[in-house]
Amino acid sequence: MKAYYISINKRYLFKISFALLFIFFCELKAQRTLTVTGTNWAVTAPSITEAGSNYSGTYESSANQILLMASVPLALSSGKVSVHYESNPTWNSNLILRTKRTGDGTTICVLCTITGGTAYQTITLTDVELFRITAVLALGSYSNIPIQVQLSGISVTIPAANYNSKLVFTIGPI
Template sequence: MIDLKKFIAKNIFIAILVVFSQLQSQRTLTVGGTNWTVTIPSITEAGNNYAGTYESSTNQIILAASVPLLLTSGKVSMHYVANPTWNSNLILSARRTGDGTTTCVGCSISGGTTYTVIPPTTDIEFFRITAVLALASYSNIPVQLQLSGVSVTLPATSYNSQIVFTISAL
Protein backbone atom coordinates (compact mmCIF):
# COMPACT_ATOMS: atom_id res chain seq x y z
CA MET A 1 0.00 0.00 0.00
CA ILE A 2 1.28 3.46 -0.87
CA ASP A 3 1.73 5.93 1.97
CA LEU A 4 0.07 9.02 0.47
CA LYS A 5 1.88 11.50 2.76
CA LYS A 6 5.33 10.10 1.83
CA PHE A 7 4.39 10.06 -1.86
CA ILE A 8 3.27 13.71 -1.79
CA ALA A 9 6.32 14.82 0.27
CA LYS A 10 8.69 13.00 -2.10
CA ASN A 11 7.10 14.61 -5.18
CA ILE A 12 7.17 18.08 -3.60
CA PHE A 13 10.85 17.58 -2.75
CA ILE A 14 11.62 16.52 -6.34
CA ALA A 15 9.72 19.54 -7.69
CA ILE A 16 11.71 21.88 -5.42
CA LEU A 17 14.98 20.32 -6.63
CA VAL A 18 13.97 20.77 -10.27
CA VAL A 19 12.98 24.42 -9.71
CA PHE A 20 16.20 25.10 -7.75
CA SER A 21 18.39 23.56 -10.47
CA GLN A 22 16.61 25.66 -13.10
CA LEU A 23 17.18 28.83 -11.04
CA GLN A 24 20.85 28.00 -10.58
CA SER A 25 21.34 28.03 -14.36
CA GLN A 26 19.71 31.44 -14.84
CA ARG A 27 22.73 33.66 -14.21
CA THR A 28 23.11 36.30 -16.89
CA LEU A 29 25.78 38.86 -17.73
CA THR A 30 25.54 41.61 -20.34
CA VAL A 31 28.53 43.70 -21.37
CA GLY A 32 28.22 47.16 -22.91
CA GLY A 33 30.33 50.26 -23.41
CA THR A 34 32.72 51.36 -26.10
CA ASN A 35 36.13 50.36 -27.38
CA TRP A 36 38.98 52.09 -25.59
CA THR A 37 41.71 53.59 -27.72
CA VAL A 38 44.61 54.75 -25.58
CA THR A 39 46.10 58.03 -26.74
CA ILE A 40 49.82 57.97 -26.06
CA PRO A 41 51.58 61.32 -26.46
CA SER A 42 54.64 61.56 -28.67
CA ILE A 43 58.09 61.72 -27.16
CA THR A 44 59.81 64.86 -28.37
CA GLU A 45 63.11 64.67 -26.53
CA ALA A 46 65.78 61.98 -26.55
CA GLY A 47 66.10 59.99 -23.35
CA ASN A 48 62.46 60.40 -22.31
CA ASN A 49 60.05 57.54 -21.78
CA TYR A 50 56.26 57.32 -21.83
CA ALA A 51 54.24 57.97 -18.69
CA GLY A 52 53.76 54.20 -18.56
CA THR A 53 50.22 54.05 -17.10
CA TYR A 54 46.99 55.19 -18.74
CA GLU A 55 43.36 55.01 -17.52
CA SER A 56 40.07 54.91 -19.41
CA SER A 57 36.95 56.77 -18.36
CA THR A 58 35.39 55.47 -15.14
CA ASN A 59 32.51 53.90 -17.08
CA GLN A 60 34.34 52.55 -20.14
CA ILE A 61 32.54 49.22 -19.73
CA ILE A 62 29.01 48.85 -18.35
CA LEU A 63 27.96 45.47 -16.96
CA ALA A 64 24.52 44.12 -16.07
CA ALA A 65 24.30 40.90 -14.07
CA SER A 66 21.56 38.73 -12.60
CA VAL A 67 21.82 35.96 -10.03
CA PRO A 68 18.81 33.77 -9.11
CA LEU A 69 17.28 33.65 -5.67
CA LEU A 70 17.65 31.28 -2.71
CA LEU A 71 20.88 32.32 -0.97
CA THR A 72 23.15 31.92 -3.98
CA SER A 73 26.05 33.87 -5.42
CA GLY A 74 27.43 34.64 -8.83
CA LYS A 75 31.10 35.18 -9.55
CA VAL A 76 32.00 37.58 -12.37
CA SER A 77 35.39 36.67 -13.84
CA MET A 78 37.50 38.07 -16.66
CA HIS A 79 40.47 37.39 -18.93
CA TYR A 80 41.79 38.91 -22.13
CA VAL A 81 42.55 37.55 -25.55
CA ALA A 82 45.09 39.09 -27.92
CA ASN A 83 43.19 40.53 -30.88
CA PRO A 84 45.41 39.75 -32.87
CA THR A 85 48.58 41.35 -31.42
CA TRP A 86 49.56 41.96 -27.80
CA ASN A 87 52.86 42.39 -25.98
CA SER A 88 53.29 40.53 -22.69
CA ASN A 89 55.01 43.60 -21.16
CA LEU A 90 51.71 45.48 -21.37
CA ILE A 91 49.54 44.99 -18.29
CA LEU A 92 45.79 45.40 -18.58
CA SER A 93 43.79 45.90 -15.37
CA ALA A 94 40.16 46.66 -14.48
CA ARG A 95 38.25 47.94 -11.48
CA ARG A 96 34.61 48.39 -10.61
CA THR A 97 33.98 52.11 -9.97
CA GLY A 98 30.44 51.72 -8.63
CA ASP A 99 27.75 49.23 -7.62
CA GLY A 100 25.38 50.04 -10.44
CA THR A 101 21.67 50.03 -9.71
CA THR A 102 19.43 47.36 -8.19
CA THR A 103 16.00 47.06 -6.62
CA CYS A 104 17.00 43.98 -4.65
CA VAL A 105 16.83 44.49 -0.88
CA GLY A 106 19.34 42.35 1.00
CA CYS A 107 21.44 41.54 -2.06
CA SER A 108 25.06 42.58 -2.28
CA ILE A 109 27.91 43.19 -4.69
CA SER A 110 31.47 42.92 -3.42
CA GLY A 111 35.07 43.04 -4.63
CA GLY A 112 36.63 44.51 -7.73
CA THR A 113 36.97 48.08 -6.44
CA THR A 114 40.76 48.12 -6.74
CA TYR A 115 42.59 47.43 -9.97
CA THR A 116 42.78 43.71 -10.74
CA VAL A 117 45.32 42.58 -13.33
CA ILE A 118 43.51 40.82 -16.18
CA PRO A 119 45.34 37.63 -17.15
CA PRO A 120 45.49 36.20 -20.66
CA THR A 121 43.27 33.16 -21.39
CA THR A 122 42.62 32.09 -17.75
CA ASP A 123 39.72 33.62 -15.80
CA ILE A 124 40.33 35.52 -12.57
CA GLU A 125 37.55 36.55 -10.18
CA PHE A 126 36.59 40.21 -10.58
CA PHE A 127 33.62 40.58 -8.17
CA ARG A 128 30.70 38.70 -6.61
CA ILE A 129 26.96 39.24 -6.44
CA THR A 130 24.98 37.56 -3.68
CA ALA A 131 21.22 37.02 -3.83
CA VAL A 132 19.20 36.62 -0.63
CA LEU A 133 15.66 35.29 -1.23
CA ALA A 134 15.25 37.49 -4.31
CA LEU A 135 16.63 37.82 -7.81
CA ALA A 136 19.80 39.90 -7.53
CA SER A 137 19.72 41.99 -10.67
CA TYR A 138 22.25 44.78 -11.10
CA SER A 139 22.51 47.12 -14.08
CA ASN A 140 24.87 49.94 -15.02
CA ILE A 141 27.87 48.53 -13.14
CA PRO A 142 30.70 50.84 -14.28
CA VAL A 143 34.17 49.44 -15.01
CA GLN A 144 37.38 51.39 -15.60
CA LEU A 145 40.41 50.01 -17.44
CA GLN A 146 44.07 50.70 -16.87
CA LEU A 147 47.02 50.01 -19.18
CA SER A 148 50.54 49.96 -17.76
CA GLY A 149 53.93 48.86 -19.00
CA VAL A 150 53.96 51.29 -21.94
CA SER A 151 57.61 51.98 -22.75
CA VAL A 152 59.90 53.07 -25.58
CA THR A 153 61.43 49.58 -25.37
CA LEU A 154 58.26 48.01 -26.85
CA PRO A 155 58.14 47.59 -30.62
CA ALA A 156 56.13 50.39 -32.25
CA THR A 157 52.86 48.88 -33.50
CA SER A 158 49.17 48.76 -32.65
CA TYR A 159 48.32 46.40 -29.81
CA ASN A 160 44.77 45.12 -29.38
CA SER A 161 43.02 42.81 -26.97
CA GLN A 162 39.51 41.74 -26.12
CA ILE A 163 38.31 41.33 -22.52
CA VAL A 164 36.03 38.36 -21.88
CA PHE A 165 33.68 38.50 -18.87
CA THR A 166 31.87 35.42 -17.52
CA ILE A 167 29.46 34.76 -14.67
CA SER A 168 29.31 31.47 -12.83
CA ALA A 169 28.18 29.87 -9.58
CA LEU A 170 30.41 29.85 -6.53
Protein backbone atom coordinates in the same frame (compact mmCIF):
# COMPACT_ATOMS: atom_id res chain seq x y z
CA MET B 1 -15.50 0.62 -18.22
CA LYS B 2 -12.68 -0.35 -15.95
CA ALA B 3 -10.89 2.20 -13.76
CA TYR B 4 -7.22 1.95 -12.94
CA TYR B 5 -5.79 3.48 -9.83
CA ILE B 6 -2.23 4.29 -9.17
CA SER B 7 -1.07 3.90 -5.65
CA ILE B 8 2.12 5.58 -4.53
CA ASN B 9 3.55 5.19 -1.10
CA LYS B 10 3.68 8.63 0.60
CA ARG B 11 7.35 8.19 1.36
CA TYR B 12 8.16 7.75 -2.35
CA LEU B 13 5.90 10.65 -3.28
CA PHE B 14 7.88 12.89 -0.93
CA LYS B 15 11.17 11.67 -2.43
CA ILE B 16 9.93 12.22 -5.99
CA SER B 17 8.57 15.68 -5.10
CA PHE B 18 11.81 16.62 -3.35
CA ALA B 19 13.89 15.40 -6.30
CA LEU B 20 11.79 17.36 -8.80
CA LEU B 21 11.90 20.47 -6.62
CA PHE B 22 15.68 20.12 -6.21
CA ILE B 23 16.18 19.81 -9.99
CA PHE B 24 13.90 22.82 -10.58
CA PHE B 25 15.79 25.04 -8.12
CA CYS B 26 19.18 23.92 -9.38
CA GLU B 27 18.13 24.81 -12.90
CA LEU B 28 16.85 28.21 -11.83
CA LYS B 29 19.89 28.88 -9.71
CA ALA B 30 22.10 28.35 -12.75
CA GLN B 31 20.27 31.05 -14.70
CA ARG B 32 22.56 33.99 -14.11
CA THR B 33 22.71 36.71 -16.74
CA LEU B 34 25.31 39.29 -17.69
CA THR B 35 25.05 42.02 -20.32
CA VAL B 36 28.07 44.13 -21.25
CA THR B 37 27.88 47.56 -22.92
CA GLY B 38 30.37 50.33 -23.48
CA THR B 39 32.73 51.68 -26.07
CA ASN B 40 36.15 50.68 -27.33
CA TRP B 41 39.00 52.37 -25.56
CA ALA B 42 42.02 53.58 -27.51
CA VAL B 43 45.20 54.67 -25.76
CA THR B 44 47.39 57.13 -27.59
CA ALA B 45 50.93 57.10 -26.29
CA PRO B 46 52.81 60.39 -26.75
CA SER B 47 55.73 60.60 -29.14
CA ILE B 48 59.22 60.40 -27.75
CA THR B 49 60.80 63.79 -28.35
CA GLU B 50 64.27 63.33 -26.88
CA ALA B 51 66.71 60.56 -26.15
CA GLY B 52 66.27 58.90 -22.78
CA SER B 53 62.57 59.72 -22.56
CA ASN B 54 60.10 56.96 -21.93
CA TYR B 55 56.34 56.78 -22.09
CA SER B 56 54.31 57.53 -19.02
CA GLY B 57 53.71 54.28 -17.22
CA THR B 58 49.95 53.98 -16.77
CA TYR B 59 46.84 54.97 -18.70
CA GLU B 60 43.25 54.81 -17.44
CA SER B 61 39.96 54.79 -19.28
CA SER B 62 36.96 56.76 -18.10
CA ALA B 63 35.46 55.49 -14.85
CA ASN B 64 32.45 54.05 -16.71
CA GLN B 65 34.13 52.81 -19.90
CA ILE B 66 32.24 49.53 -19.58
CA LEU B 67 28.78 49.08 -18.04
CA LEU B 68 27.58 45.70 -16.80
CA MET B 69 24.08 44.51 -16.07
CA ALA B 70 24.11 41.37 -13.92
CA SER B 71 21.45 39.30 -12.22
CA VAL B 72 21.31 36.23 -10.02
CA PRO B 73 17.93 34.55 -9.53
CA LEU B 74 16.20 33.26 -6.42
CA ALA B 75 16.70 33.86 -2.77
CA LEU B 76 20.01 32.90 -1.21
CA SER B 77 21.72 32.84 -4.58
CA SER B 78 24.97 34.40 -5.69
CA GLY B 79 27.10 34.98 -8.73
CA LYS B 80 30.73 35.71 -9.44
CA VAL B 81 31.61 38.12 -12.26
CA SER B 82 34.96 37.30 -13.82
CA VAL B 83 37.03 38.78 -16.62
CA HIS B 84 39.82 37.63 -18.92
CA TYR B 85 41.33 38.99 -22.10
CA GLU B 86 41.69 37.54 -25.55
CA SER B 87 44.64 38.99 -27.39
CA ASN B 88 45.23 39.24 -31.06
CA PRO B 89 48.45 37.79 -32.53
CA THR B 90 50.34 41.08 -32.16
CA TRP B 91 49.64 41.59 -28.44
CA ASN B 92 52.79 42.17 -26.42
CA SER B 93 52.95 40.29 -23.12
CA ASN B 94 54.66 43.28 -21.45
CA LEU B 95 51.41 45.23 -21.70
CA ILE B 96 49.33 44.82 -18.56
CA LEU B 97 45.56 45.23 -18.45
CA ARG B 98 43.65 45.77 -15.22
CA THR B 99 40.01 46.43 -14.42
CA LYS B 100 38.06 47.58 -11.40
CA ARG B 101 34.48 48.32 -10.45
CA THR B 102 34.08 52.07 -9.83
CA GLY B 103 30.53 51.92 -8.43
CA ASP B 104 27.65 49.65 -7.50
CA GLY B 105 25.34 50.53 -10.37
CA THR B 106 21.63 50.56 -9.57
CA THR B 107 19.36 47.93 -8.08
CA ILE B 108 15.85 47.67 -6.71
CA CYS B 109 16.76 44.73 -4.48
CA VAL B 110 16.90 45.87 -0.85
CA LEU B 111 18.69 42.82 0.58
CA CYS B 112 21.16 42.23 -2.25
CA THR B 113 24.85 42.97 -2.05
CA ILE B 114 27.64 43.59 -4.50
CA THR B 115 31.14 43.09 -3.07
CA GLY B 116 34.74 43.22 -4.22
CA GLY B 117 36.31 44.54 -7.37
CA THR B 118 36.95 48.11 -6.24
CA ALA B 119 40.72 47.71 -6.50
CA TYR B 120 42.39 47.04 -9.84
CA GLN B 121 42.66 43.34 -10.73
CA THR B 122 45.28 42.27 -13.26
CA ILE B 123 43.56 40.58 -16.19
CA THR B 124 45.07 37.39 -17.55
CA LEU B 125 44.21 34.95 -20.32
CA THR B 126 42.18 32.95 -17.77
CA ASP B 127 39.24 34.18 -15.69
CA VAL B 128 39.99 36.44 -12.74
CA GLU B 129 37.22 37.20 -10.25
CA LEU B 130 36.18 40.84 -10.40
CA PHE B 131 33.24 41.00 -7.95
CA ARG B 132 30.33 39.05 -6.42
CA ILE B 133 26.58 39.59 -6.25
CA THR B 134 24.45 37.98 -3.54
CA ALA B 135 20.64 37.87 -3.48
CA VAL B 136 19.13 37.25 -0.05
CA LEU B 137 15.34 37.22 -0.46
CA ALA B 138 14.72 38.12 -4.09
CA LEU B 139 16.15 38.29 -7.57
CA GLY B 140 19.46 40.14 -7.36
CA SER B 141 19.70 42.43 -10.33
CA TYR B 142 22.12 45.30 -10.88
CA SER B 143 22.37 47.56 -13.89
CA ASN B 144 24.96 50.11 -15.02
CA ILE B 145 27.79 48.71 -12.91
CA PRO B 146 30.70 50.91 -14.05
CA ILE B 147 34.01 49.29 -14.94
CA GLN B 148 37.29 51.14 -15.52
CA VAL B 149 40.23 49.77 -17.50
CA GLN B 150 43.90 50.48 -16.90
CA LEU B 151 46.84 49.82 -19.21
CA SER B 152 50.45 49.81 -18.09
CA GLY B 153 53.74 48.48 -19.35
CA ILE B 154 54.04 50.80 -22.35
CA SER B 155 57.71 51.39 -22.95
CA VAL B 156 60.22 52.33 -25.64
CA THR B 157 61.38 48.71 -25.51
CA ILE B 158 58.06 47.54 -26.99
CA PRO B 159 57.98 47.85 -30.78
CA ALA B 160 55.74 50.58 -32.16
CA ALA B 161 52.56 48.91 -33.40
CA ASN B 162 48.80 48.82 -32.94
CA TYR B 163 48.01 46.38 -30.16
CA ASN B 164 44.48 45.38 -29.26
CA SER B 165 42.76 42.97 -26.99
CA LYS B 166 39.21 41.95 -26.15
CA LEU B 167 37.91 41.82 -22.57
CA VAL B 168 35.50 38.97 -21.87
CA PHE B 169 33.22 39.16 -18.83
CA THR B 170 31.40 36.09 -17.49
CA ILE B 171 29.08 35.34 -14.59
CA GLY B 172 28.90 32.00 -12.83
CA PRO B 173 28.40 30.32 -9.48
CA ILE B 174 30.67 31.03 -6.56
